[in-house]
Amino acid sequence: MRKIIHIDMDCFFAAVEMRDNPALREVPLAIGGAADRRGVISTCNYVARRFGVRSAMPSALARKLCPPLVLIPGRMAVYKETSRQLRAIFLRYTEQVEPLSLDEAYLDVTQSPRCGGSATLMAAEIRAAISAELGLTASAGVAPNKFLAKLASEQRKPDGLFVIRPQEVDEFVRQLPLGKLPGIGRKTAERLESLGLYSCEDARQLGNEELIARFGKLGEMLAGRIWGHDDQPVQARRVRKSIGVETTLASDVLDEDACWQVLSRLIPELEQRFAKACSAEMLMGQGIKLKFADFHQTTVYRKGSYQAARFHDLLHEGLQRAQGKPIRLLGLVVGLPGEGEINQLSLDFC
Structure with missing residues (x-):
């Protein structure tokens, strides 16, 4: 039977800001784009959540719900460094660590000798170390698989620990x-x-x-x-599957020419990004993303060789799906080759 721990930091970006500036602890705080620039909330503290502010909410709406909201753009370099410190704590217990984002990870501690092999005690120690060394709180779930461990971590949020033992799986x-x-x-x-x-x-x-x-x-x-089964392994090394760029528009647009002008400016940025991972010939497909004024979205993706001009055809198809709805965000994405494909192509040209 496996022993899986899921760690999820509590309102991570906001928590880092409150740690570094204690004056922010008692005020409604959110990290995100400016309201007058059609920004979106990345995360917020629990004070702001009591007003109804939520992640992925337009900043303008968050302001309406919570007029005293303190909205800051965030410090990604600081969050990444804190995430690195967090991962160092995880690695004391196991090398089988699968990061899901900067603030969330799975740990397979099945073979770990720490705490007498008790996953529950390891999770408690990890949470204590995060508090003592980083000044932050984390929620943890312990279960026999990844699916249940993630559900368990949600049961005692924030700053809690919940365990689903093998004999409790069926009833849970x-x-x-x-x-x-x-x-x-x-x-x-x-x-x-x-x-x-x-x-x-x-x-x-x-x-x-x-x-x-x-x-x-x-x-x-x-x-x-529905029976609590999940055989997915904890993947200590995850292969990135895609690279994308997107932009929120200053005002909603409707016509195809205006959308294409925006996408044309995004293409060089996209190409610069994927060039760091592989050549254009190795890409597996490409697509566009449209987010509408009502925050519904659609993605049009096609497999095949990369051609920048193909984005225009994908845009046309996407706008047909829009059925006249205004567009507030446009994005581009390309599919990366799998790890085996990268290795094989490298060998072919040795």
């Missing part, structure tokens, strides 16, 4: 709302609810074969998750 998962499962968005949850499926227990009653028949790949995932 049984009553879990299907909307809590990874990969289940709002529309999928509504579709499940239309079938009378609200909890994992409901889905169990329907049966795995019926789930797969009705939902395909999603059904295959559900067939495992």
Whole structure:
């Protein structure tokens, strides 16, 4: 049986700012773009959350909900250095560390001799070290797999520890709302609810074969998750799959020419970024991202060789999907080759 710890820092960017400037601790604080420049909230502290401010919310809306909000642009270099210090703490317990972002990671401590092999004690020690050495708080979840460990870390937020022991898995998962499962968005949850499926227990009653028949790949995932199963390994080295650039527009646009002017300015930046990873000939595909004024979004992606001019065709298709809705954000993305493909191409040209 595996022992997996999921660590999730509490409002990380905001917490770093409050640590470095104690005067910010009791005020509603958010990190994000300026409201008058159509910025978006990256994260906020718990004082701001009591006003209804949330991550990914437009800064202008956050200001309306919370007039005294202190909004700062953030210090990415400081956050990255703090994340490096955080990872150093993790590595005291295991080399099997899979970072999900600057403030979140999985640790496989199955083989770790620390704390007599107790994952619960290791998680408690890690949280204590984060507090003592970094002046920050973290929430932790301990479980037999990644899926459950992440759910566990959400149970005692902020600054808590929750453990799902192997013998507790079935009961914990049984009553879990299907909307809590990874990969289940709002529309999928509504579709499940239309079938009378609200909890994992409901889905169990329907049966795995019926789930797969009705939902395909999603059904295959559900067939495992509703029983608490997840065989995904903790990946200490993750291969980056894509590189992208995007920009929020100063004002919404509607016509294709205006959108293309914006994308044309993004293309050189995108090409400069992916050139650091591989040549254009090695790319696996390319796409564009459109975010509408109502914050819904769509991505048009096509596999194949890279051609900058192809972005125009993808834009045309994306605008057809928009059906006249104003565009507030435009982005470009390219698919990177897998690690094996990079190695093979390197060998071919040795």
